[in-house]
Amino acid sequence: MNCEEINLWLDTLLAEIEEIEVTRKSERRVRVDVPASSLPALLELLKGKASYVHLSAISCVDWPDDEEFELVYHCWSYEAKSLLSAHTRIPRNSAQEFAHYVSVYDIYKPAAFFERDIYEMYGIYFESSPYMEKFILTEWNGPPPMRKDFDAEQYVNDTFNWADYHPQWLQELEEDGGGIAVRPEDIRL
Amino acid sequence: MRPENYQLVALPNSDEYELFIGPNHPGIEGNYAFKLKLDGDRVISGKADAGYLHRGFEKLMEGRLWIQNLAIVPRICVPDPVPMEVVYSLTVEDIEKMEVPLRGQWIRVMQLELSRIASHLFTFGGHAATTGMYTPSYWGVADRDLALDLFEELTGGRVYHIYNIPGGVRRDIPNGFLDRLSDYLDYLETRQNDYDNLLFTNQVFVKRARNVGVINQEQALEWGVTGPNLRATGLAFDVRRDDPYLIYNELDFEIPTQTAGDCLARILVRRDELFQSVRILRQIIKHLPSVKGPVRAPIPNPLAWNVSMGESYCRVESSKGELAYYTVSDGGPKPYRVHVRGASSMHAVQVLENMAVGQRIEDIAQIMFSLDACPPEVDR
Amino acid sequence: MSKIGNIPVNAQAGKKRTNPLAGVFDELVQFCQSRSMFMLHYCTGCGAIELPPAMTSRFDMERLGIQPMVTPRQADILLVTGYVSVKTLKRVILTYEQMQSPKYVIGICSCTVNGGMYWQSYATAKVLNEYLPVDVYIAGCMPRPEAVIEGMRRLMRNIEEGKGHAWKDYFQRYDYYLGNQQHLFGDDWQTPTDIIGEARHYGLETEQTYGEHTRILEQHQQPLEPHKMRIKF
Numbered sequence: 001m002n003c004e005e006i007n008l009w010l011d012t013l014l015a016e017i018e019e020i021e022v023t024r025k026s027e028r029r030v031r032v033d034v035p036a037s038s039l040p041a042l043l044e045l046l047k048g049k050a051s052y053v054h055l056s057a058i059s060c061v062d063w064p065d066d067e068e069f070e071l072v073y074h075c076w077s078y079e080a081k082s083l084l085s086a087h088t089r090i091p092r093n094s095a096q097e098f099a100h101y102v103s104v105y106d107i108y109k110p111a112a113f114f115e116r117d118i119y120e121m122y123g124i125y126f127e128s129s130p131y132m133e134k135f136i137l138t139e140w141n142g143p144p145p146m147r148k149d150f151d152a153e154q155y156v157n158d159t160f161n162w163a164d165y166h167p168q169w170l171q172e173l174e175e176d177g178g179g180i181a182v183r184p185e186d187i188r189l
Numbered sequence: 190m191r192p193e194n195y196q197l198v199a200l201p202n203s204d205e206y207e208l209f210i211g212p213n214h215p216g217i218e219g220n221y222a223f224k225l226k227l228d229g230d231r232v233i234s235g236k237a238d239a240g241y242l243h244r245g246f247e248k249l250m251e252g253r254l255w256i257q258n259l260a261i262v263p264r265i266c267v268p269d270p271v272p273m274e275v276v277y278s279l280t281v282e283d284i285e286k287m288e289v290p291l292r293g294q295w296i297r298v299m300q301l302e303l304s305r306i307a308s309h310l311f312t313f314g315g316h317a318a319t320t321g322m323y324t325p326s327y328w329g330v331a332d333r334d335l336a337l338d339l340f341e342e343l344t345g346g347r348v349y350h351i352y353n354i355p356g357g358v359r360r361d362i363p364n365g366f367l368d369r370l371s372d373y374l375d376y377l378e379t380r381q382n383d384y385d386n387l388l389f390t391n392q393v394f395v396k397r398a399r400n401v402g403v404i405n406q407e408q409a410l411e412w413g414v415t416g417p418n419l420r421a422t423g424l425a426f427d428v429r430r431d432d433p434y435l436i437y438n439e440l441d442f443e444i445p446t447q448t449a450g451d452c453l454a455r456i457l458v459r460r461d462e463l464f465q466s467v468r469i470l471r472q473i474i475k476h477l478p479s480v481k482g483p484v485r486a487p488i489p490n491p492l493a494w495n496v497s498m499g500e501s502y503c504r505v506e507s508s509k510g511e512l513a514y515y516t517v518s519d520g521g522p523k524p525y526r527v528h529v530r531g532a533s534s535m536h537a538v539q540v541l542e543n544m545a546v547g548q549r550i551e552d553i554a555q556i557m558f559s560l561d562a563c564p565p566e567v568d569r
Numbered sequence: 570m571s572k573i574g575n576i577p578v579n580a581q582a583g584k585k586r587t588n589p590l591a592g593v594f595d596e597l598v599q600f601c602q603s604r605s606m607f608m609l610h611y612c613t614g615c616g617a618i619e620l621p622p623a624m625t626s627r628f629d630m631e632r633l634g635i636q637p638m639v640t641p642r643q644a645d646i647l648l649v650t651g652y653v654s655v656k657t658l659k660r661v662i663l664t665y666e667q668m669q670s671p672k673y674v675i676g677i678c679s680c681t682v683n684g685g686m687y688w689q690s691y692a693t694a695k696v697l698n699e700y701l702p703v704d705v706y707i708a709g710c711m712p713r714p715e716a717v718i719e720g721m722r723r724l725m726r727n728i729e730e731g732k733g734h735a736w737k738d739y740f741q742r743y744d745y746y747l748g749n750q751q752h753l754f755g756d757d758w759q760t761p762t763d764i765i766g767e768a769r770h771y772g773l774e775t776e777q778t779y780g781e782h783t784r785i786l787e788q789h790q791q792p793l794e795p796h797k798m799r800i801k802f
Contacts, residue, residue, distance in 0.1 A: 028432055029502070053410055056504070057530035059515040072515065074502055074530075078410075078424070081431050085502055110413030110535055121247070136240035136568055137692075139656045139754075145248055145691055152248050152691045159753070160695040163683040212660055213611050215639050220612045220657060241657045242614065244690045252689055261686055267618045311621075330625045337622075348618055348711060565615075 007080060010050045017042055030084045036071075036101065039088045043073060043107050052077045052084060055108035060118045064148045067092045069099055069124060075108075090124070103129035121146035204228050208550065212241045216319060216554030219267075221564035223541070223557070227550060235545035235553070237538045242568040250527045255281060256354070256491035258524065263349045265529060266566050268311050271304035272507035274353040277527075279434060280516035281355035283501035292477075293357030293484040294435045299473045300343070300352065301435075301505070302466040303370075306377070307336040308508035309463045312561050316456055317388055319554040320397045325388045332380065335373055342366060357485025367474045374467050374474075381464065389460055398453040402544050402556035405450055412543065413535045416510025417462060418560055420446045421454040428506035442469050452552075452559035459508075459561070495522055509533045509561050531566025538567060595731070602645075602671070603728040604634040606721075609644035609668070611661055614651020616677040616711045623714035635721055641667045646724070649701075651711070652680035652693045655753060658700060662750060665701055666762035670771070672736045673704045673724055677717065682706050699749040702735035740768035744780030751782055757789045 014022050014032065020042070021033040034042050046052040052075040061070040066089075073086040093099045103126040104111045115126040120137050123144035134140075143150050211222035222238035246265055250258045262277045263270030275297055282289060289297075314329030337347045342363060344350035352359050388394055404414065406422040419426060425444045429437045445461030447454035488494065498520040504513040509532035519525040537560070544556055610620055624630050624637060638644040641664045653661055665674065676697045679685035684695035697703055704727065707720035727733045739746060743764050751758050765783065768774040 054415075055413060056511065056513055057502075057515065057528065059502075059526075059528040061517055061526045072502075074513070074515070076432075078426055078431075083432070083502065083504075108413070109411050110539070113534060113538055135238075136243050138238075138240060139659070140692070142691075145245060150691075152245065153252065153689055155691050156689060156695075159691075160684070161699065163696045163698070165683070212657065213609075213641075213664060219617065220614070241654060241660070243654050243656070243692045244652060244687050245692045248691065249687065249689055264615055264686075267615045314621075326621075327625045330621045331627055334622050334627050347713060348615075 007082070010080070013045050013050055017045075028082045030082060032084060032086045034086055034088050036088045036090045039073070039086060040102060040104055040107070042086060043075070043104055046075055046084065047107055050077065051079045054078065055110045056083065058111060058114035058118065060122050060124065062092075062122060062146070062148045064092065069122065071101065073104070098123050098125040100125050100127060102127050105129050120144065123147070205233065210553065211238075218315060218557055218562055219564040221537070221562070221567075223545075223553065225545065225550070225553065230550045232545045232548050232550060232553065235542050237542055239538065239564060239567045242565045244569070246529060246569045247527055250524055252523065254492065254522055255494055255496055255524060258527070259354060260351055263351065264565070265531065265569060266507070266509070266563050267348070268563065269304055269308040269508045270349055271300045271353070272505045272512050274351065275301060276503050276505045276512055276514045277516075278353050278355045279503040279505070280501040280514045281496060283503055284496055284499040284516065284518050285355070287356055287486055289357050289435075290483045290486060291436070292361075292480045292482045293486075295473060295477050295480050296358050296362060296484060297353060298435050298437065298440070299370075299470065299477070300350070302469050302473070303336055303339060305466050305508045306463055307333045309459045310336070312459060312508075312558065313384070313388065313456065316452075316555065316558040317394065319558050320394055322388070322394060325384070328384070328387070332377070335376070339366075339370060339373060342369070354485065354488070356488045357483070359485070361484050367477060370470065371474050374470055377467055384460070389457060395453060398456065398555065398559070399449075399451060401452045401552045402548065402559060403449070403451045404540070404544060408543075409450070412540050414510070414540055415535065416506065416532060417458045417508075418455055418510065418536055420444065421458045422450040423448040428504050428511055432504060434503070434505060440469050440472055452555055455559045493522065495520055507532045509563050509566070510536070529566075529569050531563070531569065533561065533563045533566050536560045537562030537564060599729050599731055603725040606635050606645045606725070607638035607643060608635055608646035608648050609638050609641050609664070610648040610650060611664060613649055613653045613657050613661065614678060614680060616650035619711055619714050619717060620648070620650060623717045628714040628718060630718060630721065633718065633721060633725065641665075642669065644668055645672060647672065647674045649674065649676050649681055649697060651678045652685060652687050653697060654692045655694055658694045659754060662700060663760055666760050666764065670736055671733065673728075673733055674701050674735065675720060675724060676703045676706045677712060677720070679708050679710050682708055685710060694753065700746060702738040702746075704733055704735045737773055740764065740771065740773040740778065741775045742777045743768060744777055744782050747786060748780070748782040751785060756785050759786060759790050
């Protein structure tokens with residue numbers, strides 16, 4: 001199959017899935033918005049029938065105002081030479097400890113790494129993903145740090161001390177009425 | 190530690206034992222750990238342990254201005270920092286629909302290829318050292334240092350350059366830089382024979398590296414291997430050619446491949462790639478003087494720059510493989526979300542774990558270096 | 570207690586050294602110590618990338634008598650090359666405590682001084698000096714090989730002049746260091762090394778060796794046990 005055939009085939013495939021929204025951003029970038037329930041089916045079709053065999057990444061975006069997490073699956077086809085980003089949204093479930101979603105490990109093996117990463121950083125539990133344990137943040141006991149409601153700066157100021165730096169030259173300047181005009185904590189934008 | 194604190198350890202009733210390689214170990218690349226379960230000297234299973242280099246980059250970037258982030262992105266991969274700056278700039282340009290002037294693009298490609306050369310030279314040395322050959326590592330580091338000198342002249346920094354900004358590069362190249370670059374390429378080509386004799390065709394090394402850590406093309410595709418490691422299994426895929434960015438589609442270069450998929454094939458692909466980079470740089474030296482114009486597009490006041498709303502996923506080919514950033518902007522002064530897909534995030538963890546099974550213990554370090562895993566990309 | 574150079578020896582309390590050659594011997598020991606140093610470079614961060622150039626042909630650290638060493642038990646210098654994440658800091662402390670005295674710590678890169686450009690990061694420890702006694706800091710992001718070598722020479726000068734005493738501070742003020750470590754790692758933090766016992770052995774214990782934090786350590790301390798197979802495969 002050449003590129004155009006695959007692209008045509010892709011369009012017919014995508015038409016089969018309900019509530020799907022396809023945007024062609026450029027020659028080699030396709031954006032697809034699907035409801036969370038039909039995403040695994042879409043990926044299955046993409047890999048099995050449209051040659052999108054390479055899962056480049058799974059990105060997660062936190063939207064606390066909408067009470068939602070956005071999951072983006074970036075799939076690459078070596079034959080059609082195009083990158084398809086499948087966007088989906090799942091509820092944030094701030095009342096429960098974890099938001100839940102299904103793993104796509106049985107379709108794409110690389111998903112295991114990204115799902116574990118998202119589980120650690122955002123606290124989204126992927127059912128039937130093989131390694132749902134701590135990997136990078138083994139020494140971390142706090143909330144999932146990448147969530148928008150975790151204030152890293154506050155945490156750092158509460159936990160760590162800073163070294164004093166008040167050398168002779170600065171003291172002399174201050175005696176003459178000078179000094180650091182704007183303190184670092186005031187330069188916030 | 191005092192002797193009375195030592196205790197005899199009762200051996201378990203089998204030949205199986207555990208061995209922790211790393212985080213502080215000469216046979217491991219950077220601050221990374223690999224835990225092995227062994228039977229004699231055969232590996233039964235292995236488990237990667239990352240996170241020693243975790244700094245929370247993605248969180249840091251959400252707290253800083255778009256322009257400030259340029260200073261921290263190169264730190265994500267220390268041996269090969271230029272692709273990090275470029276791909277971050279590419280995402281911002283993609284969101285802002287900005288056009289980079291042609292001269293800026295050529296200079297960017299020049300840096301990318303020079304950085305690839307530096308990174309590959311470093312890897313040769315590391316890989317050879319794991320087989321007990323230390324001379325290539327001295328050569329590799331010394332030759333890489335000459336590339337760093339060029340970078341220093343171009344950008345002011347030896348290792349971290351922060352030379353690319355959204356819209357192009359900071360300033361034009363210095364006078365006579367291309368001549369010195371050309372001299373360096375001449376020097377590298379005269380060294381080709383030496384490296385071949387010492388390392389790539391040296392039977393001591395070849396016999397040690399052949400048929401070790403084999404991965405076939407099917408497995409490589411299934412596990413998401415990219416970059417030189419994928420090309421060593423026979424698939425000629427390169428983001429530079431198949432998903433071209435900047436001016437790569439105007440350049441003439443080949444994509445070297447090998448079919449064996451073992452440690453030797455991987456290092457040979459890197460060797461060929463290095464000389465392809467030399468070829469690309471020669472074309473740049475020839476063309477760059479005729480490309481006139483500014484080196485960067487005008488950007489608004491960088492300290493009060495609200496990048497417009499949007500999202501972008503950009504990929505480049507770094508020396509380790511496919512490197513991608515997913516950047517989301519909500520129209521504010523800071524990025525809303527930046528996701529870094531490290532080039533070695535696949536082959537430093539899952540691929541290594543799978544490949545280690547059944548190997549001998551002395552080959553584990555070699556396999557890790559031949560995959561060119563970069564731990565900070567995994568941890569971020 | 571008296572000292573010959575940096576090597577503490579147990580002498581009976583109140584007994585004075587009478588040998589007039591002792592001072593000469595001190596200087597000789599210091600001179601030799603400063604010129605044969607084995608360094609353990611723990612690649613905690615980016616700074617590690619400038620060490621290969623510093624160690625190999627171009628800048629050649631070996632001409633100063635500094636060589637890399639692979640095991641902490643035989644190393645004199647611990648090089649902390651860059652930011653230390655909390656996970657790494659635990660291993661750095663374990664490594665440091667296994668080294669033989671006299672031992673020296675060099676903090677490379679700005680991140681070990683005061684957090685550097687990762688000051689906002691929830692995962693990195695900021696001031697290395699709170700957890701380990703640091704002899705020399707080499708600031709810069711990242712310091713060039715020349716700067717690394719200059720830092721090494723500073724350490725050598727310090728040792729030669731008999732000023733490299735930071736490692737004693739770890740025994741003398743163990744409570745302070747332990748307190749900071751416990752603050753980060755939790756109250757049940759313990760290492761396999763018996764620092765208080767060693768301090769007593771070397772005759773370096775002071776009032777500040779003990780305190781509330783060492784009492785917490787005693788409460789939680791568990792005897793060392795053989796390592797169990799516990800990796801889940």
